[in-house]
Amino acid sequence: MSLTSSYSSLALEHTLSCLHKCSTEVELKQVHARMLKSGYFHDPYAITKFLSFCLSSSSSSTFSSYAQDVFLNGLDRPDTFLWNLMIRGLSSSDQPETSLLFYHRMLSSSATHNPYTFPFLLKACSNLSAFQETTQIHAHLTKLGYGNDIYSVNSLINSYAVTGNINHARLLFDRIQEPDLVSWNSLIKGYAKAGEMDIALTLFRKMPPAKKNAISWTTIISGYVQAGMNKEALQLFHEMQNSNVPPDKVSLASALSACAQLGALDQGKWIHSYANKQRISIDSVLACVLIDMYAKSGDMEEALRVFKNITKKTRSVQVWTVLISGYAYHGLGGEAISRFTEMQKMGVRPNAITFTAVLTACSYTGLVEQGKSVFHTMERDYNVKPTVEHYGCMVDLLGRAGLLDEANRFVKKMPVKPNAVIWGSLLKACQIHKNVELGERIGEILIGMDPNHGGRYVHMANIHAMGGKWDKAAETRRLMKEQGVVKVPGCSTISLEGTTHEFTAGDRSHAETEKIRTEWRIVRRKLEENGYVPELEDMLLDLVDDEEREAVVHQHSEKLAVTYGLMKTEPGTTIRIMKNLRVCKDCHKVMKLISKIYKRDIVMRDRTRFHHFRDGKCTCGDYW
DNA sequence: ATAGGGTTAG
Numbered sequence: 001m002s003l004t005s006s007y008s009s010l011a012l013e014h015t016l017s018c019l020h021k022c023s024t025e026v027e028l029k030q031v032h033a034r035m036l037k038s039g040y041f042h043d044p045y046a047i048t049k050f051l052s053f054c055l056s057s058s059s060s061s062t063f064s065s066y067a068q069d070v071f072l073n074g075l076d077r078p079d080t081f082l083w084n085l086m087i088r089g090l091s092s093s094d095q096p097e098t099s100l101l102f103y104h105r106m107l108s109s110s111a112t113h114n115p116y117t118f119p120f121l122l123k124a125c126s127n128l129s130a131f132q133e134t135t136q137i138h139a140h141l142t143k144l145g146y147g148n149d150i151y152s153v154n155s156l157i158n159s160y161a162v163t164g165n166i167n168h169a170r171l172l173f174d175r176i177q178e179p180d181l182v183s184w185n186s187l188i189k190g191y192a193k194a195g196e197m198d199i200a201l202t203l204f205r206k207m208p209p210a211k212k213n214a215i216s217w218t219t220i221i222s223g224y225v226q227a228g229m230n231k232e233a234l235q236l237f238h239e240m241q242n243s244n245v246p247p248d249k250v251s252l253a254s255a256l257s258a259c260a261q262l263g264a265l266d267q268g269k270w271i272h273s274y275a276n277k278q279r280i281s282i283d284s285v286l287a288c289v290l291i292d293m294y295a296k297s298g299d300m301e302e303a304l305r306v307f308k309n310i311t312k313k314t315r316s317v318q319v320w321t322v323l324i325s326g327y328a329y330h331g332l333g334g335e336a337i338s339r340f341t342e343m344q345k346m347g348v349r350p351n352a353i354t355f356t357a358v359l360t361a362c363s364y365t366g367l368v369e370q371g372k373s374v375f376h377t378m379e380r381d382y383n384v385k386p387t388v389e390h391y392g393c394m395v396d397l398l399g400r401a402g403l404l405d406e407a408n409r410f411v412k413k414m415p416v417k418p419n420a421v422i423w424g425s426l427l428k429a430c431q432i433h434k435n436v437e438l439g440e441r442i443g444e445i446l447i448g449m450d451p452n453h454g455g456r457y458v459h460m461a462n463i464h465a466m467g468g469k470w471d472k473a474a475e476t477r478r479l480m481k482e483q484g485v486v487k488v489p490g491c492s493t494i495s496l497e498g499t500t501h502e503f504t505a506g507d508r509s510h511a512e513t514e515k516i517r518t519e520w521r522i523v524r525r526k527l528e529e530n531g532y533v534p535e536l537e538d539m540l541l542d543l544v545d546d547e548e549r550e551a552v553v554h555q556h557s558e559k560l561a562v563t564y565g566l567m568k569t570e571p572g573t574t575i576r577i578m579k580n581l582r583v584c585k586d587c588h589k590v591m592k593l594i595s596k597i598y599k600r601d602i603v604m605r606d607r608t609r610f611h612h613f614r615d616g617k618c619t620c621g622d623y624w
Numbered sequence: 625a626t627a628g629g630g631t632t633a634g
Binding site for chain 1: 628
């Protein structure tokens, strides 16, 4: 619009700067009224500024609603440009549904079209995982003649890829004469999302090297992480470092996720210092994965240091939550609760995952009353509706604490259907608190629910045996064999000077096997002098007599690992072990004794949590 | 205008 208007551009700029200072709806209304009065709402430039401000991601959602209202009711025939503005703004400010709604309104208005909206619309579809909408938009843009527009095609590939229709994406990709970087990256992402990592990797290899950018690398790395193939992910990360594309902060975050899952403390530390050296600032996502990596590697002190070093603004819900969940699985319930309180004081709203973390912390630490009160506040104060995970935490909380009847009643009256996890945690509680009758009933339910789960039979047989019903225990064992249920072998690892040593139960493959066995006999004698008697309760199955059970229990992988740790590290250093399964009672007892007799801290990562052994005690309070 | 990263009960 030409500046023949009755107002000066200076006056308009002044009003717009007032607009940007608005923080409440009242203020916004005032500026809006002033703009109307001055005739600014006939100027497309002013309207654009007004709407973009209201839709920008830093504005509140009430501003966005206000803009929608102004757009639909306060404007005379908005043109294509303004429709695009609304659709784009809503799509990128996390309101994909409304964005699509505006698209439909646009279709029924008299506005003409241009291609610029389609990538944003398709992004909204991706966010909503809306396949139907994607096909509709696809048809529409083809009809309008934008079917060869590379931006639109790439966005289509992406939408099909993330809505799980990789074959549609592939068809489009194969039709492009010269796929660009974005086409390749989108397609690779699609195969990764479909769990087809082999195809994704083949494509990645086939992609012209000159076209690979950090996004390509991160796509394939995070694909492996999501597939749980963390070692492969780290291998590719190494390859990336030898390529001509230096990792940026997103690549680092993906690699750190892999480290977290593996508990690869050394590599994680290396990435952390790399980020510092490259002056990559720790944003909230990096803080999250760093804290998670340190916590899952057993180093809560370092996790806390990361948390303390970032600004208050960087401490998003996710950052708070990851810290709290770290405390939870380290058995530090008190810390978890006080962080949770602090977070609320800081005005950060907990989400569903935060509550899971807090409730887990209560359950692991036996904080029954706190757990109950948190559970009651979640819906009342924060409008977070409890899901099956939260009910599961409550069942676990009550069951572990020995309140078996209350737990059972809770399951009966809760509004969600109990799943195998919930029954499993009740069963475990029955085992800990020796309630044979309830345990047997639950065991039946569980085996009926998933007959291929080996652990269920083990528990069930243990419960029978606990009640002295040996014939039933034997019967369960037979059933287990019949089903062809296989036990996963126990495996422990210990990292020393950058090398990871792996031990499997009873395995002799380690180069220093004989030395380790000799050393274990010495350790064992020393433990016996201090009153150690083997704990064979967890070894009821498969084995005939105590002698045999003892022979097996002494070959458990974590015993080999801790022995090796004692041999290879200086007195006083902390021994860190990771295990793929839960610790058995005997190994737990041995770790406690070693921590006392050898004056060593032992940090052991279980399948689900950490045990810190120090001076004969464990942070789990023998309750795991 | 289009492509990559975060936390979750046993």
